[in-house]
Amino acid sequence: MKPFIKNRRGLSTVIGAIFSVVVFLAGFSFILWEVTQYDTHAQVINERNRLDQDKKNEIIEILDPYIEDTELSFSVTNKGSVTAHIVNIWITKYNGTTAILHTGPISNSTYINPGSTVMFTETPPSLDPEKTYLIKVVTERGNVVTKMFEPAVAPGTGGDINAGPFVLIFSDTSFQYTSNNNPTVPQVAFEIDNDRTNILFWIKIQNQAGKAIRICNQSFFLVEVRELGSGGAPGNTEDERYFHITNSTSTSSSLVAYNPDYNQMIASGETAILKFGASSVGGTGFLSYPLRNGGTAGHETYANLLWTFLVIFWKYEGEGNRFGQTITYTAIRATP
Amino acid sequence: MVAAVVAVGLSVVAWTASTFSSQQQQTSAFFSDRSQIIQENFVIEDVWFYTGGVNVTLRNVGTVGMTVAAIDFNGTNRLAAAQSILIGEAKTITITWTWTSGYYYIVVASARGQQIREFYSTWG
Numbered sequence: 122m123k124p125f126i127k128n129r130r131g132l133s134t135v136i137g138a139i140f141s142v143v144v145f146l147a148g149f150s151f152i153l154w155e156v157t158q159y160d161t162h163a164q165v166i167n168e169r170n171r172l173d174q175d176k177k178n179e180i181i182e183i184l185d186p187y188i189e190d191t192e193l194s195f196s197v198t199n200k201g202s203v204t205a206h207i208v209n210i211w212i213t214k215y216n217g218t219t220a221i222l223h224t225g226p227i228s229n230s231t232y233i234n235p236g237s238t239v240m241f242t243e244t245p246p247s248l249d250p251e252k253t254y255l256i257k258v259v260t261e262r263g264n265v266v267t268k269m270f271e272p273a274v275a276p277g278t279g280g281d282i283n284a285g286p287f288v289l290i291f292s293d294t295s296f297q298y299t300s301n302n303n304p305t306v307p308q309v310a311f312e313i314d315n316d317r318t319n320i321l322f323w324i325k326i327q328n329q330a331g332k333a334i335r336i337c338n339q340s341f342f343l344v345e346v347r348e349l350g351s352g353g354a355p356g357n358t359e360d361e362r363y364f365h366i367t368n369s370t371s372t373s374s375s376l377v378a379y380n381p382d383y384n385q386m387i388a389s390g391e392t393a394i395l396k397f398g399a400s401s402v403g404g405t406g407f408l409s410y411p412l413r414n415g416g417t418a419g420h421e422t423y424a425n426l427l428w429t430f431l432v433i434f435w436k437y438e439g440e441g442n443r444f445g446q447t448i449t450y451t452a453i454r455a456t457p
Numbered sequence: 458m459v460a461a462v463v464a465v466g467l468s469v470v471a472w473t474a475s476t477f478s479s480q481q482q483q484t485s486a487f488f489s490d491r492s493q494i495i496q497e498n499f500v501i502e503d504v505w506f507y508t509g510g511v512n513v514t515l516r517n518v519g520t521v522g523m524t525v526a527a528i529d530f531n532g533t534n535r536l537a538a539a540q541s542i543l544i545g546e547a548k549t550i551t552i553t554w555t556w557t558s559g560y561y562y563i564v565v566a567s568a569r570g571q572q573i574r575e576f577y578s579t580w581g
Contacts, residue, residue: 133462140466151477165492220581223505263500263518
């Protein structure tokens with residue numbers, strides 16, 4: 122030891138080396154610490170990605186809403202691959218397209234396994250089956266799913282008939298007529314005076330097919346006029362009145378022939394008014410007193426009940442196949 | 458000579474410790490901020506326009522608590538005071554304001570700077 126202490130040559134080098142090692146170790150540990158920080162941060166990113174992925178995989182759908190008494194019921198189906206946790210429900214009442222009453226949040230805690238369906242029943246205030254409701258379901262992951270629930274029969278209508286690619290709506294604006302008395306302004310056709318002439322029916326239909334449809338000139342509106350016996354008693358026969366399709370520009374002052382054939386097109390999802398009034402296919406003449414039965418008994422005194430069929434021949438735009446449908450349609454009250 | 462080496466060495470070590478410490482604090486704050494921003498996640502659960510006000514319901518679906526700093530309607534902040542929302546909680550924030558009918562572009566901003574933007578109509 123003594124010789125070493127006596128001989129201090131090289132001591133400063135050793136001390137310098139020690140300091141260098143200390144500085145190096147400090148730098149190394151700082152780098153290690155940063156790597157740990159990066160790793161922790163990467164774990165946070167991974168966790169967020171996992172949560173986002175879970176949120177994407179959570180696919181729920183609201184199905185089959187209906188109203189019974191004071192309860193609004195609906196099902197929620199989990200179509201995703203992760204369990205959904207329903208936490209809140211909102212119900213909004215609409216008058217037409219305007220929201221008028223908002224109920225929520227209605228707290229809930231329901232877990233729905235993948236592939237499962239769970240029924241929910243809520244009792245929002247002032248439940249009205251004639252109104253439209255928006256049902257909103259919120260999950261713990263933040264997915265918000267909605268379903269608009271409209272009454273099966275829209276207010277002011279008698280409901281719809283779905284017939285093949287067509288939807289026929291029973292309403293005062295969907296089944297109308299013009300006549301000698303109202304040649305240009307259509308009126309509701311559920312009740313018509315049997316003295317009317319130049320009757321032209323205006324029937325609104327919707328094309329619910331995924332492709333445009335063209336209407337053939339063979340289409341007609343058939344009205345069955347029940348025979349009235351004397352004193353208004355039903356007879357034994359009936360008269361069939363054929364109202365053939367006319368051009369859409371027709372009025373009760375002037376029928377325009379449905380020419381060329383298939384000239385009226387209804388685009389997919391669109392509505393159109395078909396006009397029926399010609400006494401023959403492609404013709405321009407009206408039927409005479411079409412809502413009276415063959416005999417004249419009773420038509421000035423008694424009302425009569427008529428029933429109708431809508432017979433449509435049609436084809437899809439750009440395709441060759443022709444289709445024909447006979448649709449049981451409305452009833453008409455013919456008044457004296 | 459030895460004294461000089463020790464003095465320089467101590468100075469270097471002190472500088473290193475100070476620099477690394479400062480750097481560590483900055484790095485730590487950087488990662489902490491970034492991590493919290495990544496962990497923050499919220500959605501607009503519901504907006505209801507009623508006469509004289511609007512209810513905005515927000516849900517914190519993140520893994521950290523959050524503070525709502527602003528709720529803009531067509532560019533104007535209508536939030537009177539910042540609102541905290543805990544993890545997993547939904548909070549309905551009532552905004553007193555006489556709105557006019559129409560569409561509003563709603564921007565909800567958190568204190569950390571996250572934003573959600575949605576269009577809402579006043580008729581539901």
